[in-house]
Amino acid sequence: MESTTLHADQSSAVASESSSSQATLENSIQSVRLAGQKGKLNAASYQVQFAKDSKDFFFIHTMSPDRSGKHLIIMYQTEDEFFASGKDEHEGFRLASIQIKDGKKVWETIIDNERPHDGVYGVESNGEMFVAGEDKDTFYLHTINEKTGKITRTVKQPHSSDSTFELWKYWLMDNNQLVFSYSTNNKSTLRYFDPAGKLLKTRTISGTVWDAEKDRIVVTDGNFLRYTLSVQDHQGKYTFKKSIVNKDYSLFVYLLPDLSVAIESGMPVKGGYACRLTKYDAKGKKQWQHAMTSSNFPYKEKGNRILSIHESSNKVFFLNDQGKETNPLVGSGTINLSAKEIYFEGKTTRIADAQTMKWLAELQYKGEEEPRVSWLGKQQLAIYDGKNDVIAVIRIKNK
Numbered sequence: 001m002e003s004t005t006l007h008a009d010q011s012s013a014v015a016s017e018s019s020s021s022q023a024t025l026e027n028s029i030q031s032v033r034l035a036g037q038k039g040k041l042n043a044a045s046y047q048v049q050f051a052k053d054s055k056d057f058f059f060i061h062t063m064s065p066d067r068s069g070k071h072l073i074i075m076y077q078t079e080d081e082f083f084a085s086g087k088d089e090h091e092g093f094r095l096a097s098i099q100i101k102d103g104k105k106v107w108e109t110i111i112d113n114e115r116p117h118d119g120v121y122g123v124e125s126n127g128e129m130f131v132a133g134e135d136k137d138t139f140y141l142h143t144i145n146e147k148t149g150k151i152t153r154t155v156k157q158p159h160s161s162d163s164t165f166e167l168w169k170y171w172l173m174d175n176n177q178l179v180f181s182y183s184t185n186n187k188s189t190l191r192y193f194d195p196a197g198k199l200l201k202t203r204t205i206s207g208t209v210w211d212a213e214k215d216r217i218v219v220t221d222g223n224f225l226r227y228t229l230s231v232q233d234h235q236g237k238y239t240f241k242k243s244i245v246n247k248d249y250s251l252f253v254y255l256l257p258d259l260s261v262a263i264e265s266g267m268p269v270k271g272g273y274a275c276r277l278t279k280y281d282a283k284g285k286k287q288w289q290h291a292m293t294s295s296n297f298p299y300k301e302k303g304n305r306i307l308s309i310h311e312s313s314n315k316v317f318f319l320n321d322q323g324k325e326t327n328p329l330v331g332s333g334t335i336n337l338s339a340k341e342i343y344f345e346g347k348t349t350r351i352a353d354a355q356t357m358k359w360l361a362e363l364q365y366k367g368e369e370e371p372r373v374s375w376l377g378k379q380q381l382a383i384y385d386g387k388n389d390v391i392a393v394i395r396i397k398n399k
Contacts, residue, residue, distance in 0.1 A: 018103075021390045022051040028367035028385065034396045039358030041350075044396050050103030051392035054384065058082055060391070061093070062119030063374040063382045064338070066146045067127065071106060072098045072374075072382050072393060073146065075120045075131070091115040095131065097149060100380060100393050107149035114140055122339030126176050126195075128152060132168075134159075141170055141180060143197075153197035155180045171212040179234070181209040186221065190234070205236070210253035218255040224265075225249070229284075231259060240284030248276060254301040258282060262306055264299045273297070277306060279323060288323030300337055302354040307342075309335055316342055318357050327357035333370075341375050351375045361396055 025048065034044035054060065057076040064073050077093045084091045093116045097106040114133030123129055123146045131142040141155040157180070160166055167183040177200065178193040188209040192200045207221030207228070216239060221228040230241040239259065248265035250273065255261055259282040266273035272295040279287045292298060292308065300307045306319045314332050317325035329352050331344025337354065344350040347370055351360045361381060365371050369387035376382055376393065383392045 018050070018052055021053055021392070022048055024388050024390050025051045025383065025385070025392050025394075028365055028371075028388070029394075030364040030366045032364070032381075032394075032396050033362040034379065034398060035359040035361060039352075039356070041359050041362050043399055044361075045399055046394040046396050049100055049380065049393040049395055051390060052103045053389055054386070054391040055389045057096075057391065059386070060372065060384050061116055062121060063372065063384060064120055064122050065100075065374070065376040065380075065382075066097065067123050069377045069380070070100055071146075072100055072376065073120060073123070073129065074098065074391075075116065077116070093133065095120065095129075095144060095149065097146070100376065100382075103391075103393070109144060109149040109151065111142065124172050126172060128172075130170060139168055141168070143178060152195070153178055153193055155191065155193065157182050160184045167208060167210070169209060169211070173212075173215055173234075179212060181212075181217075183208040186223070188219070190217075192234075203234075211255040213255045213257055213259065216255065216259060218253050218261055220244075220251070220253060224251050229253075229261070229263070229280075231255065231261065231282075231284075239282065242284050248274070250297070252297070254306075256301060256304050258304050260287075260304075262299070262301060264297060266297060269293065271295070275299070277308075277319070277323075279306070279319075287321075290319055290323045290325075302337070302340075305355065307337075307354070311335060314344060316352075316357075329357060329359070338374070343373070345373070346370055349373050351381075 032044050032046050033041040035041050058079045059082045060074050060076040062075045075095050081092045092112045094110050096108040111133055114135055117132035117134045120129050127146050128143040131144055133140045139157045142151050143153040144151055169181045171179050176195045180191045182189050188205050190203045194200055207219040209217050209219055211218050216231055216233055219230050225246050227244055229244050231239040248267045250266040252264045261280045263278045266275040272293055275294050275298055276291045277299045278289045281287050298309045308317045308319055316329045318327040320326050331350040333344050333346025336343045336345055340354055342352045342354050347365050349363045353360055360375055367385055372384040374382040379396045381394050
């Protein structure tokens with residue numbers, strides 16, 4: 001844990017810096033709105049929890065809350081780390097935990113010689129975060145304790161030199177074991193690690209492992225056009241197994257918490273992709289199919305829910321038990337999903353709960369650059385303004 005002592009002159013400088021950052025923030029926030037219980041957005045006010053200079057972080061990749069809602073977890077790179085790849089030097093990145101009430105850093109963890117593979121979007125139920133990195137030869141997965149920043153487990157996977165398809169996936173099982181799956185050339189290797197990072201066993205199975213839930217995995221064995229779809233446990237016992245003939249090439253498979261399966265596929269057409277999502281129940285019976293044309297893959301899984309995203313009209317729908325679009329959310333800007341929320345990002349950012357499909361809050365910003373925001377729960381919003389070098393947390397309040 002990092003500890004810092006401030007002398008009187010240093011303390012005054014920090015206070016002045018904080019005051020300047022807060023003024024910049026308040027000049028940039030045009031308005032905030034907060035949703036009531038029914039999801040209607042109403043005019044609101046806000047209180048600044050902290051606002052500070054973000055230059056030391058240089059480039060923040062992601063921001064997310066810890067489970068307590070009292071700390072902000074950021075993943076970032078310093079200036080030297082961010083520009084290292086252009087100098088043929090080894091990259092690196094960092095994670096830090098910051099107190100929401102005052103912006104003080106609690107801990108920082110440095111990941112050397114790896115570029116970030118993905119961001120950190122939440123904390124698992126056991127208090128660990130999945131952190132992925134890679135270099136030119138190897139993919140790395142780290143699990144990190146949210147309270148201490150300590151790396152609890154590290155898994156390494158060399159890149160394949162003879163494959164056109166590679167898929168890395170990783171999950172926690174109910175007993176806090178970590179399962180790491182690596183799939184290539186229609187074969188998957190699963191490695192099981194205990195909470196301390198000790199390798200317990202390795203399994204190799206035919207097919208591609210796509211997803212896992214409740215000690216079950218979903219596997220496709222074959223090619224994109226003709227394959228066997230199965231849900232099985234970690235000993236290879238099948239919940240169901242069936243043959244699928246597919247008309248489309250692109251493919252992604254979701255295993256939902258109720259052990260039903262959703263298959264997303266698509267074929268390139270003029271202006272985008274002709275996409276389909278086919279839903280099967282936990283016994284492998286086909287329930288429904290939804291189709292749409294999109295410039296991107298439009299379906300996302302959130303718990304037992306499937307969302308359809310219409311980027312051209314800035315709408316997000318929930319697909320109900322008959323595969324019909326319901327509960328529309330309409331915003332503007334870029335649509336992004338985190339672990340629990342849906343974001344319509346831009347100068348006006350709207351945030352909705354992905355489970356209830358109800359609005360949470362809205363931020364209207366008038367700065368030179370669109371801010372990065374993260375909903376922290378308890379009516380708290382993290383804001384990162386990279387143009388003005390400000391990171392802040394505000395609490396939105398009903399008027």
